[in-house]
Every structure is written in C-alpha cells, then in structure tokens.
Amino acid sequence: xxxxxxxxxxxxxxxxxxxxxxxxxxxxxxxxxxxxxxxxxxxxxxxxxxxxxxxxxxxxxxxxxxxxxxxxxxxxxxxxxxxxxxxxxxxxxxxxxxxxxxxxxxxxxxxxxxxxxxxxxxxxxxxxxxxxxxxxxxxxxxxxxxxxxxxxxxxxxxxxxxxxxxxxxxxxxxxxxxxxxxxxxxxxxxxxxxxxxxxxxxxxxxxxxxxxxxxxxxxxxxxxxxxxxxxxxxxx
Amino acid sequence: xxxxxxxxxxxxxxxxxxxxxxxxxxxxxxxxxxxxxxxxxxxxxxxxxxxxxxxxxxxxxxxxxxxxxxxxxxxxxxxxxxxxxxxxxxxxxxxxxxxxxxxxxxxxxxxxxxxxxxxxxxxxxxxxxxxxxxxxxxxxxxxxxxxxxxxxxxxxxxxxxxxxxxxxxxxxxxxxxxxxxxxxxxxxxxxxxxxxxxxxxxxxxxxxxxxxxxxxxxxxxxxxxxxxxxxxxxxxxxxxxxxxxxx
Numbered sequence: 001x002x003x004x005x006x007x008x009x010x011x012x013x014x015x016x017x018x019x020x021x022x023x024x025x026x027x028x029x030x031x032x033x034x035x036x037x038x039x040x041x042x043x044x045x046x047x048x049x050x051x052x053x054x055x056x057x058x059x060x061x062x063x064x065x066x067x068x069x070x071x072x073x074x075x076x077x078x079x080x081x082x083x084x085x086x087x088x089x090x091x092x093x094x095x096x097x098x099x100x101x102x103x104x105x106x107x108x109x110x111x112x113x114x115x116x117x118x119x120x121x122x123x124x125x126x127x128x129x130x131x132x133x134x135x136x137x138x139x140x141x142x143x144x145x146x147x148x149x150x151x152x153x154x155x156x157x158x159x160x161x162x163x164x165x166x167x168x169x170x171x172x173x174x175x176x177x178x179x180x181x182x183x184x185x186x187x188x189x190x191x192x193x194x195x196x197x198x199x200x201x202x203x204x205x206x207x208x209x210x211x212x213x214x215x216x217x218x219x220x221x222x223x224x225x226x227x228x229x230x231x232x233x234x235x236x
Numbered sequence: 237x238x239x240x241x242x243x244x245x246x247x248x249x250x251x252x253x254x255x256x257x258x259x260x261x262x263x264x265x266x267x268x269x270x271x272x273x274x275x276x277x278x279x280x281x282x283x284x285x286x287x288x289x290x291x292x293x294x295x296x297x298x299x300x301x302x303x304x305x306x307x308x309x310x311x312x313x314x315x316x317x318x319x320x321x322x323x324x325x326x327x328x329x330x331x332x333x334x335x336x337x338x339x340x341x342x343x344x345x346x347x348x349x350x351x352x353x354x355x356x357x358x359x360x361x362x363x364x365x366x367x368x369x370x371x372x373x374x375x376x377x378x379x380x381x382x383x384x385x386x387x388x389x390x391x392x393x394x395x396x397x398x399x400x401x402x403x404x405x406x407x408x409x410x411x412x413x414x415x416x417x418x419x420x421x422x423x424x425x426x427x428x429x430x431x432x433x434x435x436x437x438x439x440x441x442x443x444x445x446x447x448x449x450x451x452x453x454x455x456x457x458x459x460x461x462x463x464x465x466x467x468x469x470x471x472x473x474x475x476x477x478x479x480x481x482x483x
C-alpha cells in the first residue's frame with residue numbers, strides 16, 4: 001500500500017536560505033510519525049508543503065496520493081491541520097469556533113464530545129485572546145481533529161501543555177492512530193517521540209539524518225543520545 | 237469517512253460565523269451603525285454644511301448609507317482581514333474544506349448581510365426624519381451600494397494583504413476620516429473645485445454622488461458606476477497579484 005504521506009527529494013528555499021534540501025521520508029496510516037530536528041532544520045516548512053500552504057521548489061509532496069498544493073475540498077476534508085501559531089480568530093470563543101469548523105464537514109466529530117475530551121469545556125466562556133498558551137493549544141488541536149481526518153499534521157502539539165494535559169493529548173493521538181489515522185507531528189521532545197511515535201524522522205539542515213521505526217532509529221540507545229549524535233555530525 | 241460539507245453550506249456557514257462576529261463586535265458596530273446614524277441625524281437636523289440641490293433629508297440619508305459602506309466594506313474588512321492574516325486564521329481556513337475561495341465568498345456574503353442591516357437601520361432613521369424614497373431610485377441606490385461595497389472590499393483586501401496588521405489598523409482608520417470629506421457626506425459638486433474634481437474620481441466621491449443622484453431624483457448614475465467599476469477592476473487585479481495570505 002502506498003504511504004499516506006510521501007516526501008521525495010523535497011526542496012524549498014526562502015530567498016537564499018535553503019529550508020528543505022532534498023529530504024525524502026514517508027508516514028503510514030495507523031501510525032504516529034514524529035519529525036524531530038533543531039530549529040531551522042526544515043520541519044515546519046516540510047509540513048507546510050504537505051498541508052498545501054507552500055509550493056515545493058522541487059521534488060514531491062504527496063498526501064493520500066494527492067499533490068496538496070491547490071488540492072480540492074475533498075482532499076482538504078481528509079487532512080487535519082494544527083498550525084504552530086494556532087490560526088485561531090482572537091475574538092471568538094472556542095465552542096462557536098469549533099461548531100463553525102464542524103459545519104464545513106459532512107460528518108464531523110461531535111463538538112461537545114471533542115471539547116470534553118480535550119478539557120475545552122472548562123474554559124468555554126474565554127475568548128481566544130484571553131486564553132493561556134496551553135488552552136489555545138488544545139483548541140488548535142481540536143480544530144485539526146474536528147473533521148475526523150485520515151491524516152493529521154500537528155506542529156508541536158504539546159508545547160506549553162502541563163503534564164496532565166500532555167498525557168491526555170498523547171492518549172488521544174494514540175487512539176486516533178489506533179483507528180487508522182496517519183498522525184504526523186513535529187516535536188522537540190524526546191519523551192514525546194519515545195512515548196507515542198511508531199516511526200521517527202530526524203531532520204538536520206533540511207536533510208533527513210535518520211528515518212525509520214523508533215526502535216530501528218534508536219538502535220538500543222536512548223533517542224536523545226542518537227539525536228545529538230546525528231545532529232552534531234551534521235553541524236560539523 | 238472525512239468528507240466536506242457541500243460548497244454552498246460551507247460558504248453560508250462562514251458567512252453566518254463572520255456576520256455574528258461583526259454584529260457582536262462593539263467597536264465595529266460603533267463605526268458601522270452608530271457613527272453613520274449620528275451623521276444622518278446631524279446633517280438632517282441642521283442646515284450646514286451645504287449639501288447642494290435636493291431635499292436635505294434625502295441627501296443626508298444618501299451620505300449616511302455611503303458612510304456605512306465605507307465603514308463596513310473598507311475599514312471593518314481591512315482591519316479584520318489584516319489581523320486574521322497576522323494570527324494565521326487565513327492560513328488555517330485555507331487548509332479546511334472552506335479553502336481560500338470559500339473564505340472570500342463567505343466574507344463577501346457577510347459584508348452584504350451587514351450592509352442589509354445598516355440599510356434597514358439607517359433607512360428607518362431616515363424615514364423617521366422624513367426620508368421618502370421612490371421605488372425606482374431605491375432600487376438603483378441598492379445596486380449602487382452593492383457595487384460600491386465590492387469596490388471597497390477589494391481595496392480593503394489590497395491594504396490588509398500587503399502591509400502589517402498595525403499599519404492596516406492605522407491606515408484604514410485614517411482613510412475613513414479622509415474620505416469622509418471627499419464626497420461621502422457632502423456632494424463633490426459642493427466642494428471647492430480643486431478638491432471636488434479629484435474627489436469625484438475617487439470611490440468615495442463616485443459612490444456618494446451616485447447614491448445621492450439615485451435617491452434625490454432617481455437618476456441612473458452611469459458615470460459614477462463607471463468610476464466604481466474601474467476602481468473595482470484595478471483593486472481586484474492588484475489583490476490577485478499582491479495579496480499575501482501569511483502575515
């Protein structure tokens with residue numbers, strides 16, 4: 001079966017700065033793939049190419065077999081996105097926002113249930129502008145999940161969450177993958193990758209330093225040791 | 237399965253969401269309804285400034301409706317879009333089934349709904365002050381208001397999509413104040429010639445003069461429609477060329 005997410009020799013530059021420099025990796029349905037790498041390694045740029053927000057300069061980005069750039073509404077409905085900056089309208093409250101987004105899908109996740117799963121009901125009266133970072137993070141995650149997508153792209157989904165909330169999000173993402181969703185997340189947390197990822201991609205300077213199952217990449221060591229070995233090598 | 241809602245319901249959902257946001261925003265209501273209403277009452281109940289030939293209440297109502305369009309379609313849309321662009325809302329909605337086209341369509345419908353509310357409120361106030369429009373003139377005025385809204389929305393998007401949010405806020409308010417004196421409330425023919433002649437070629441003057449013409453004597457404002465169409469075409473082309481979705 002073709003992978004749900006395929007990146008092949010992908011290149012993208014901002015002016016003279018090369019963000020992604022010939023990266024190739026893939027992610028499968030029913031698995032959680034964690035993309036790790038230092039700041040500036042090209043994680044967000046790669047994910048934005050996969051979300052259809054950027055057009056690659058060269059190479060291929062394929063999601064569910066489709067080129068995401070200018071893809072159809074049918075394709076976009078199958079892909080859930082959580083952006084690093086959230087992308088939430090600042091003057092809205094979370095439940096009206098989620099109900100509105102749910103209305104864009106034929107068969108959305110019931111909003112009350114989703115809000116309860118993510119603890120959003122506890123701050124339902126707060127406008128986005130007045131929310132804490134962690135609260136915003138949970139609403140942004142809900143916006144990615146509300147359409148019950150087949151592929152989920154999450155840019156640092158648990159950054160800024162307290163340990164309880166983080167564990168709840170991890171359980172939720174594992175259960176989404178268990179239901180057959182392809183979950184791709186970027187993270188700086190080795191703990192997060194080791195706790196929930198099936199597969200790991202390590203990017204440095206826009207290239208893939210390692211990719212494969214968590215155990216294959218770790219090779220019996222801790223992910224942290226392997227990561228520093230790989231990223232230090234690339235920077236020499 | 238993850239399927240999108242039909243295109244029509246996506247656009248209507250976006251329009252309903254945006255309309256609620258616009259109508260529940262106090263500052264927005266102040267600019268879109270309260271200030272035009274105050275302008276209407278002030279112009280109708282006083283005798284300065286000179287509003288030219290025609291019944292004063294007709295001219296005052298036409299000016300207030302023009303101001304309502306500038307407030308909602310230009311200043312309100314520019315500020316909302318500028319901040320949505322900065323906070324990533326435009327990017328996020330672009331990844332949902334709504335998409336960029338649906339977002340623009342939904343937003344346009346929301347502007348028309350708010351414009352409808354403004355016409356009812358300001359028209360009601362005008363009627364209370366003695367405004368009695370003819371059916372033909374009213375129909376022409378509504379066509380003109382829709383054309384003017386399209387024109388000002390394109391200019392709002394041009395501003396919001398090219399400069400940073402704080403600058404959009406400052407410029408959109410500044411332009412609102414400046415246009416106020418360039419044919420929105422007062423006919424360009426009454427302005428000093430050095431101001432009135434260029435003002436008639438601005439969207440503010442063209443829209444204001446057109447609405448006044450239709451409501452005062454039911455005339456077809458061909459020339460003003462032409463001016464507005466040129467601004468609309470230029471604005472839309474510039475938006476297609478220079479609008480940036482990320483802040």
